[in-house]
Amino acid sequence: MPTTTVAPDATFFIALNAGSGHDETEERRSTIESVLGAAGRRFQLTMIDQPDTIDEVAAQLARQAADAGGVLVAAGGDGTINAVARQAINHGCAFGVLPQGTFNYFGRTHGIPEDLSEAVHALLASRLHPVQVGMVNERVFLVNASIGLYPKMLEEREVDKKQFGRSRFVAALSALKTILSPHRRLRLVLNLDGKLQRMRTATFFVGNNRLQMEQVGIPPLSAALEDGHLAAVAPRTKGKLGMLWLMLHGALGQLGRLNQADQLATFSFKRMQVKVKTLSRRRKIKVATDGEVSYMSNPLEFRVLDEQLLLLKPDPAPVSAPQTGPLPACAPGLVDIR
Template structure:
């Protein structure tokens, strides 16, 4: 689909995550108001000071945007962006992003400036392009979804960030601590293209972000995401030293060289516990937010359903050759 320009008079309805503190929130609000006022653009701000209410605020703001023919915008980290994007998909709104998180994988992938003022100015001259959305059961994800050790890592990282501050260094140390703590391994069955594969792993990670795949060094999976697929990564049953080795390879951008790793791409996959009858609830992380879901889990691509405002000068990446869909499994 060719990129199009949105209505230059369409008002912005901006959901702002105010969880980082009143002074920082006031600064963000001031920057947004100053840039849009100088541009003569109509806008409304919806501040979220309670993380538990972000879905409610996003739904209400999306309804306002749809009724006014406006553009729904998320200002925050990947979790905030996910919550607002869910409503943009559900209500058919154009969607903009003002990245304000620690890693900002979604914003960086789509060349959206990390400086708030620059990001707001980019909205004013943006073009609309549909972007790929992943879904696990009925919940979307823009960057990644996972079960097993990774959701636990995210929960403990959030605790550590509240105590020691939000930085990538704190996130790294927290992750290292979680990796070396005792944890149970998953025994799951994957259904792909009508075939079942048994897998034992500490975590199953499903990616929907080219940049994240590139950074850990798995080029075929980066290509797969560009080709309209999701990317799956699962470490085989290894000890703590083996997990440390995988972590170091990921940091160095060489994870694709590891032998004790299962990697593959797909458009649809069902995951269910082995030797377990009936339904079972598991923790699932989607874009950094952890929720409980009932198995079996169905991962799939919801292609072209998010109409994103991207900077007009963002470079279009060439189409990549599709990666192999055949997973290297272990019994």
């Protein structure tokens, strides 16, 4: 049974991604050890030196956390957080985050500081809150999942980051380069509550992160995420110029203005099947989940996971702004787009 409470002195079992340079990694380790040591908090910090060992290491730490009534903590970017969170869900233990990535959508959404020292202090003062988890086939995603152009963009971004360094500016230039390169449109068949819809699009994006939806300018979808739904976004536009136009609106937080122009399909849902029409029925589909690319069986099953992630995070500040209602399960206009 998953935990519903955590002791004030529960041990932290920390998985620290060592993907950065040696000096930066040692500085992060020192910061975590210094803050927790000064607070007198028990912890076990394990370095993840090889990306292909992250699942094994996280599973081992999750078993220890579950047995000890402790907290499994991920220190890294959204991809690392995703991998460690999977094990927290599988083993039913509490979960904590020390965000250290480029965009840190998950941590920022939940009010967790990006500065490492501040994040460790926040972890010490946090309480458990249930957090919605998305699934595509059997893969968890906390921020987003996508097919088409977006996974290709992520792969190119990783290559560029290794050459030019990790920054949001490098990520933006890499995305621009990918959009200007040749790419095919997807032919999709969506099954929503037994109703089939056909669509052609360069990329199909499913979001599970309020902050990301707000930043690109689609507030109704961010509200839907608070109501137990996932958010789907797909450009209807054709050609490189059209994609550049969408990218500009997204950067300015104005994607929502394009809905009336029939350039963007947006809707919310709890469960949906997406079949990618290909020449081979057995061909697997490249899918990106929280920045990590893998291959999955076709069709894809998107859904909200019944079991929520129990996240240690700061209590939210009081909000006085009026609430915005969610979109219907399938917004008008999502029809045969060919």
